[in-house]
Amino acid sequence: MANFMKTSNPRLVITRTPMRVSFAGGGTDLADFYEHGHGAVFSTAINQYIYVTVKEHGSVFEERIRLNYSKSEQVQKIDEIENNIARECLRFLQVDTPIYISTVGDLPACTGLGSSSCFAVGLLNALHAFRGDRVSAGQLAEEACHIEINVLKEPIGRQDQYAAAFGGLNYFRFRPGGSVTVEPQRMSNHALKKLFGSLMLFWTGIFRDASEVLSEQKAKTLQKMDSLVAMREQALELQRVVGNGQCDMEAFGKILHRGWQLKQGLAGSISSSTINDWYDRACAAGAYGGKVCGAGGGGFLLFVVPPAQQDAVRKALPELPDVTIGPEVHGSQILLLE
DSSP: OOOOEEOOOOSEEEEEEEEEEEEEOTTTTSHHHHTTSOEEEEEEEEEEEEEEEEEEOOTTSSOSEEEESSSEEEESSGGGOOOHHHHHHHHHHTOOSSEEEEEEESSOSSSSSOHHHHHHHHHHHHHHHHHTEEOOHHHHHHHHHIIIIIISOOSOOSHHHHHHHHOSEEEEEEOTTSOEEEEEOOOOHHHHHHHHHTEEEEEOOOOOOHHHHHHHHHHTTGGGHHHHHHHHHHHHHHHHHHHTSSOOHHHHHHHHHHHHHHHHTTOTTSOOHHHHHHHHHHHHTTOOEEEESTTSSSSEEEEEOOGGGHHHHHHHOTTSOEEOOOBOOOOSEEEEEO
8 A cells, every 4th residue: 555644643533525426337447357458437526425533432431432324333342343344444554442433425325326435435534534644545545445345355346436535527447457547537617517417316215235236247247248348438438528628418428328228238137127117218308318326226317418308307207306416526535633
């Protein structure tokens, strides 16, 4: 891992880390694919966040470690922690206890917006600051990858950790051996506003375990190489669409549509008759195209829709609430350090 510089040791740290929307190339960031050539993903960080608080735990409490997330844990030793990411981050950084950790997100977890890796990056950032370390975005991303992929053996790729650590709109390239190239996309304010003004994000209400979907997809990687190569090339197509200064949203949406068609063939659990019905209704109402965010199977539906048709798409999906999203140029940040 990269070297760090020491600063003073604080007693309280709060970090804010952005979730992400992946437009194209998902699946090519898995080692099973990129070790045969290279992978590529085009994605953006969004203004929906996970907040992590780390503080010195009070001496009057009986437990040495307290964690608050969707549940509460009070334990004496790191090894007793049930939350896999929290346990391994504390173990990896050899953080002294007693310690209190809490986390809360703007949107639900397990919904395709990279929340698990977002939490890993945000917690690592907070723990480093708590120890008095100063770290780079690249170090945070690599440490999160190490914990999730190498230690926890999750069947995931490397895009989410980098999106959370670096922020912004990026073209990521994943090379054999695991090195990652980050290419920030420079867009005018007008083009960026046009891009996000054409995105609609709908909550399906379906929670799913990404590991189950990705395990099936991973097992079929060699069988699906042609589809994955095409999906990798779509990431490059999107880079060209936004890089020409015009930001043709119809072209953007049609690339997402072709990618969604290819993605459904990677594993049987990626879509369902219910998801397909929602997708078809949105397209019939004027969406250029879209996809299920993340691994698939539920979570959020993303559509590219011209502003004039957005009310029609909302009416076509009355049972699905939509969430307004905007760009986030920063990766994981420290909000409070004292």
